Amino acid sequence: EFPDPTIERLCCYRRILSALLAAGHARVYSHELAAAQRVTPAQVRRDVMLIGYSGSPVKGYDIAGLLDRIGEILDPPGGVGVVLVGVGYLGRALLAYFAGRKSPIPVVAAFDVAPETSGQLIHGCHCYHIDELSSFLSRRSILVGIVAVPAEAAQKTARELIDGGVRALLNFAPVQLDVPQNVYVENVDIAVSLEKTAFFAQSMSLE
Amino acid sequence: EFPDPTIERLCCYRRILSALLAAGHARVYSHELAAAQRVTPAQVRRDVMLIGYSGSPVKGYDIAGLLDRIGEILDPPGGVGVVLVGVGYLGRALLAYFAGRKSPIPVVAAFDVAPETSGQLIHGCHCYHIDELSSFLSRRSILVGIVAVPAEAAQKTARELIDGGVRALLNFAPVQLDVPQNVYVENVDIAVSLEKTAFFAQSMSLE
Ligand SMILES: NC(=O)c1ccc[n+]([C@@H]2O[C@H](COP(=O)([O-])OP(=O)(O)OC[C@H]3O[C@@H](n4cnc5c(N)ncnc54)[C@H](O)[C@@H]3O)[C@@H](O)[C@H]2O)c1
Ligand SMILES: NC(=O)c1ccc[n+]([C@@H]2O[C@H](COP(=O)([O-])OP(=O)(O)OC[C@H]3O[C@@H](n4cnc5c(N)ncnc54)[C@H](O)[C@@H]3O)[C@@H](O)[C@H]2O)c1
Known part of the structure; x- marks a missing residue:
């Protein structure tokens, strides 16, 4: 499974991605996610690869797609209550x-x-x-x-x-x-x- | 200086050490501090060495001494307001x-x-x-x-x-x-x- 700090970072990425989506952005680069979260761009890329998602060095990540993928990892199917x-x-x-x-x-x-x-x-x-x-x-x-x-x-x-x-x-x-x-x-x-x-x-x- | 995650760990160690002192303990082992904080004992030993403090593998760390040392690092001399x-x-x-x-x-x-x-x-x-x-x-x-x-x-x-x-x-x-x-x-x-x-x-x- 995923270690504690990785889960915490995924939760934090999700907040930042939701805010970017709400502000009308469609794509984001790893260095932009990294800056808002005080981690390195390499750490962001490692985390995103770990959850089986990919973007392109030229265009970055698709925000809606990455959000869906993080939701699949974080949100248990039936909800937790x-x-x-x-x-x-x-x-x-x-x-x-x-x-x-x-x-x-x-x-x-x-x-x-x-x-x-x-x-x-x-x-x-x-x-x-x-x-x-x-x-x-x-x-x-x-x-x-x-x-x-x-x-x-x-x-x-x-x-x-x-x-x-x-x-x-x-x-x-x-x-x-x-x-x-x-x-x-x-x-x-x-x-x-x-x-x-x-x-x-x-x-x-x-x- | 000290990186962000190290400072956060030192603040957390301080809370645990204060609670142990209040409960009447005088010494603590690195694995005990590690367990309460979800880090490895090696991480605790590295952090304590970084701030220039030492204990003994047999007897552990002196809690009051370690608290003082962490306070010297964390608490600015004149207070911050x-x-x-x-x-x-x-x-x-x-x-x-x-x-x-x-x-x-x-x-x-x-x-x-x-x-x-x-x-x-x-x-x-x-x-x-x-x-x-x-x-x-x-x-x-x-x-x-x-x-x-x-x-x-x-x-x-x-x-x-x-x-x-x-x-x-x-x-x-x-x-x-x-x-x-x-x-x-x-x-x-x-x-x-x-x-x-x-x-x-x-x-x-x-x-
Ligand atoms: N990050 C978190 O985990 C977390 C958790 C709880 C609340 N919050 C946030 O904390 C904030 C406060 O939450 P709350 O439940 O105490 O809300 P609240 O409405 O009970 O308190 C807000 C206080 O701010 C005062 N206020 C409003 N405008 C002001 C201004 N310009 N200058 C000075 N004071 C002003 C209000 O008079 C009120 O007393 C909110 O932004 C909320 O979203 C964050
Ligand atoms: N960890 C933090 O950073 C942090 C920050 C703020 C508050 N706190 C802690 O959170 C707790 C709540 O703080 P608060 O300011 O809301 O206090 P509060 O006194 O305003 O609220 C406590 C509530 O718990 C209820 N309560 C008391 N005994 C209960 C019981 N046996 N079963 C169910 N409900 C019971 C009370 O009726 C009251 O509504 C305290 O323990 C406080 O130390 C922690």
Whole structure:
């Protein structure tokens, strides 16, 4: 299969390609994709070859064709089904963002412990009380759970999602989740992005 | 200097090392750091050697010493000064998160166009009206700006931050910002993390 960093690059290429297509471009060169993504043109060409697509050195890649090919690799045929747990500031920002971007992987339901959240429709997503999570998971085939609850509730949330059949977690809570071997965990930490940005701010300003 | 991916790994190592220290550990082996970060133990050893630190194959690395060394590399001596523009759902989630994590790089001020936000103290951060941004930047040495405004306001926000001396942007708005050569832009896109997670959910569930 494909290693983790290659999948991440393919997801990033797809965002850039969609933006170019929306802006009316039909073709793109490997060096253009590379510049927007901070990788080398050779890395782009290797990735595109790996997924069995080809372009021409003179005319570049056909954007729509490359997008279709990346979609075949990234988007599972039946869809994966995603639920969000924790509809606070972060949860609401994510629901608004995914709805606005028409993400290829919509969030089908959201869960929260706060009684006033259940029954609401937030950016097109039905919100339920957390007590309804396991029965929801038993009725639907959900493979991905987004964990956007406070740190102390995160492990229990992860356990309930996994017991309901979820096989991958997108985790924002600042804890290391304890999960079985066959469950993938993607930890997002915006503090890391901030620290990286601060480092380059310093080295840019010294130039 | 250090390449982009190395800096990102050092930031990630620092989060893991801080968590281990807080949990009462004094030493760590390269394979333990590697496992938490999905890199190889050899990559960890190469990174640690690159920053001029050493441990012992028998006892591992001293966590406090390694943290100090990473801090010397990552944290600029005088601090960089960070401001946030856009105090909506995402902005508030970030202010709460950075305050809770006692991030080594605190957000010193936040700005928004909504009149009711100015004058507030949110998670210890003073909020001002956006009209006060340029005068604030002229009085303080701020090198980093976080862009958490809607897409249509992002380019203007970036322009104002850069005119005020900011040299690096942490951008959440779904637009490609047009900036001069000497400004670093880190684009965060959680939709990419979700798509990557969904891909691995599918391949995990096939096993
Ligand atoms: N990793 C990052 O970069 C990053 C960035 C921002 C926030 N965060 C983290 O994301 C989480 C959410 O942040 P926020 O600002 O939205 O917090 P918040 O307090 O606004 O939202 C948390 C929500 O979770 C709900 N909740 C609490 N316990 C629950 C449970 N057991 N089951 C279901 N729902 C429950 C609450 O009712 C609330 O709506 C926190 O853990 C925070 O540390 C991480
Ligand atoms: N990249 C990602 O993964 C990701 C995730 C979530 C949200 N987002 C993006 O982050 C941004 C904020 O999202 P949100 O959910 O917090 O939206 P929001 O509407 O809740 O917040 C936006 C805030 O910006 C303020 N604002 C608008 N124009 C402004 C201006 N010219 N100057 C200063 N402030 C201004 C508004 O008053 C509001 O408080 C959006 O662009 C959204 O698309 C990105």
